[in-house]
Amino acid sequence: MAIVSSKPSNPSDDRNDRPATAAATTTTDPQADPTLLTASETDADRDPAQPDETLRPQSLADYTGQKDLKAVLEIAIGAAKARSESLDHILLYGPPGLGKTTMALILATEMNVGCKITTAPALERPRDIVGLLVNLQPGDILFIDEIHRLNRVAEEILYPAMEDRRIDVTIGKGSSARTRSIALEPFTLVGATTKAGSLTAPLRARFGLVQRLRFYEVDELTAIVTRTAALLETPIDADGSAEIARRSRGTPRIANRLLKRVRDYSQVKVDGTITLEIARTALELFEVDPMGLDWTDRRLLSMAIEQFNGGPVGLETLAAATGEDAQTIEEVYEPYLLQIGYLARTHRGRVATPSAWRHLGYTPPIAPAQKSQLSLTLDPDSSTSNPIDEVN
Ligand SMILES: Nc1ncnc2c1ncn2[C@@H]1O[C@H](COP(=O)(O)OP(=O)(O)OP(=O)(O)O)[C@@H](O)[C@H]1O
Numbered sequence: 001m002a003i004v005s006s007k008p009s010n011p012s013d014d015r016n017d018r019p020a021t022a023a024a025t026t027t028t029d030p031q032a033d034p035t036l037l038t039a040s041e042t043d044a045d046r047d048p049a050q051p052d053e054t055l056r057p058q059s060l061a062d063y064t065g066q067k068d069l070k071a072v073l074e075i076a077i078g079a080a081k082a083r084s085e086s087l088d089h090i091l092l093y094g095p096p097g098l099g100k101t102t103m104a105l106i107l108a109t110e111m112n113v114g115c116k117i118t119t120a121p122a123l124e125r126p127r128d129i130v131g132l133l134v135n136l137q138p139g140d141i142l143f144i145d146e147i148h149r150l151n152r153v154a155e156e157i158l159y160p161a162m163e164d165r166r167i168d169v170t171i172g173k174g175s176s177a178r179t180r181s182i183a184l185e186p187f188t189l190v191g192a193t194t195k196a197g198s199l200t201a202p203l204r205a206r207f208g209l210v211q212r213l214r215f216y217e218v219d220e221l222t223a224i225v226t227r228t229a230a231l232l233e234t235p236i237d238a239d240g241s242a243e244i245a246r247r248s249r250g251t252p253r254i255a256n257r258l259l260k261r262v263r264d265y266s267q268v269k270v271d272g273t274i275t276l277e278i279a280r281t282a283l284e285l286f287e288v289d290p291m292g293l294d295w296t297d298r299r300l301l302s303m304a305i306e307q308f309n310g311g312p313v314g315l316e317t318l319a320a321a322t323g324e325d326a327q328t329i330e331e332v333y334e335p336y337l338l339q340i341g342y343l344a345r346t347h348r349g350r351v352a353t354p355s356a357w358r359h360l361g362y363t364p365p366i367a368p369a370q371k372s373q374l375s376l377t378l379d380p381d382s383s384t385s386n387p388i389d390e391v392n
């Protein structure tokens with residue numbers, strides 16, 4: 001069962017305890033949740049020799065980027081503290097690796113409260129969630145990862161817990177069954193999801209704050225790479241950090257992962273400071289291209305281009321053609337390709353955009369509107385010649 005209590009026994013040890021708390025989150029049983037993330041996002045990133053947890057920022061001030069989110073949360077924290085209340089329930093959503101779990105742990109640190117961490121697929125039976133809720137200490141944060149995967153029974157237990165701080169349990173069976181209300185301590189539910197759209201409306205409506213995490217800018221990722229390199233005691237110069245940042249798909253987890261791979265390369269091949277040249281050579285070796293696309297990204301796009309003439313192609317068809325899981329494509333690969341404008345979503349399916357064609361070395365087809373424009377420009381009198389052939 002993937003439930004971890006992090007409430008420190010001595011409140012003064014709270015901050016010191018936090019990294020250990022965070023480390024405990026990775027004990028989540030992968031068997032209980034085989035689709036938590038793709039292998040590329042978990043195993044490779046969570047290097048056992050250097051657990052991700054030691055790299056997590058511990059305070060809001062240390063948390064790079066996400067300015068809007070931080071501004072909103074700073075106000076919420078300040079107001080809750082001033083009123084000596086617990087924070088309102090918060091839903092954090094966005095693609096994997098952008099810092100949702102990190103932020104939940106920081107919220108607990110900033111509020112100086114305990115944090116219980118679980119993931120929705122671990123809350124299979126009603127007693128799982130009931131046990132968690134009744135054991136919360138005043139002000140605790142309950143962090144539920146992948147909250148869109150909560151089952152209906154667990155959700156219905158959460159509704160009154162979130163709204164009225166009580167749960168209703170049925171005792172006994174048949175005609176002697178009675179419903180009893182159990183009062184709960186004030187608590188904050190922090191939910192994280194990569195698919196906010198899959199949350200049911202009643203659950204979503206019970207969060208006081210619904211916040212999206214966005215992809216990071218290159219300068220923000222450069223700062224993150226520099227910070228991680230210092231924690232790993234790896235010498236790197238500014239251009240080296242920026243090169244890794246540019247190829248990190250706007251995602252801190254990927255930035256940290258690429259840094260570790262470049263560090264390996266640098267250690268073995270040159271044994272010196274990571275420079276632009278070293279970062280570039282190493283990342284090319286690991287097949288991470290200048291836009292940060294890896295082998296799978298390129299395969300998805302080239303499949304759409306070669307087999308479906310750029311699309312539209314349905315998600316399931318694309319999944320079958322590439323051998324990738326549809327959910328993984330949708331949650332892990334697609335968001336960044338949409339963000340950089342290499343993929344577009346239409347009601348008929350996914351379309352590889354002209355920038356994607358060009359990035360992969362293909363010549364994009366000319367759209368019908370452009371064709372007629374060209375035909376007018378190149379040969380205004382002729383209705384039979386085909387100027388497109390000349391252009392192509
Ligand atoms: N703002 C940030 N500043 C510095 N490092 C960060 C930041 N956000 C995330 N990281 C780093 O990226 C890693 C991944 O972050 P985190 O686990 O919080 O992502 P997540 O959004 O919860 O991902 P998932 O959806 O996969 O659970 C962390 O270990 C941390 O080191």
Ligand SMILES: [Mg+2]
Pocket residue numbers: 100101102145192
């Ligand atoms: Mg997480």
